[in-house]
Amino acid sequence: MEQVKILNIINHWGYLNTEQIALLLNKNINTTRTLLKSLTVKKLIRIDNLTRKNYYMLSSLGNQKLGQSYKPIKINYNELVHQDLLIKWLSQQNDIISYQTEKELKAEGHLIKDVWGNTKSKQGYPDLLVHYENKEMIIEFERTRKSKDKFKLKLNNLRSYLLQNIHIKWLVPNENMKKFVDEQIKEYNWKLEQHHIEIFKNIDIS
Structure with a gap:
């Protein structure tokens, strides 16, 4: 059962x-190593060892x-640090029922309607779409x-979620970034009440 959980998480x-x-998994690191070793022996996962820490992926x-x-x-x-921060934030939450990663949202190929009612493929996806008991929320890290122009493009890409009354939680490392993100949102000046900025203390931007 725990091994299947690991496969699903990967x-x-x-x-x-x-x-x-x-x-x-909220598991001890040594327990996790043992489970990963077993999955490796069974050839259910493969290892990328080109980085300082081995990364595990599903095998065929x-x-x-x-x-x-x-x-x-x-x-x-280039995205390893960003993913690590997302996981650290997610592991500290206790009221999230489920979540979808950017990878999963892309795979689903969400379709949206433009202002003229035409259906088209989405061009941008959030870092996470988290599901609470009574609402959904986008999680975006801005390190x-x-x-x-790039920030405006990001906001444009998230418009379809805002139109569904899905709020955005912007996670930032410090007050300077909080101020910068707040300025860009106010300049965009649309659905202001659906944006929330929070300093995540565990962010390490080194």
Whole structure:
């Protein structure tokens, strides 16, 4: 049962290291290592060891175990820190029923309607879409400043969620970033009441 949980968690994110899996499972790190070793022996997961910490991905057998076809995964090494922060934030929450990662939302290929009522594929996806008992919320990490044009594009890409009355929680590392994000949202000046900015103390931008 625990091994299947690990396979499902890896499937959520695409690739995870031991510490991340332990956080998401709320398990001891040594217990997690033992479970991962067993999954490796069974060839249900494969290992990428090109980074300081090994990252685990589903093998073809692992995908088969979950009843899905094999999907080759390519690690985006530039996004590893960002993913790690998302997982640290998520592991500290106790009222989230379920969540969908950017990878999952892209795979679902969400369709949206433009202002003229035409259906088209979404161009942008949030870092996380979390589901609470009575609401949904987008989670967006902003660790470093973007140009105003890039930030406006991000907001444009999230318009379909805002139109569904889904709020956005912006997580930032410090007061300076909080001020910057707040300024960009106010300049955009749309659905202001659906934006919430929070400093996440565990963010390490080194």
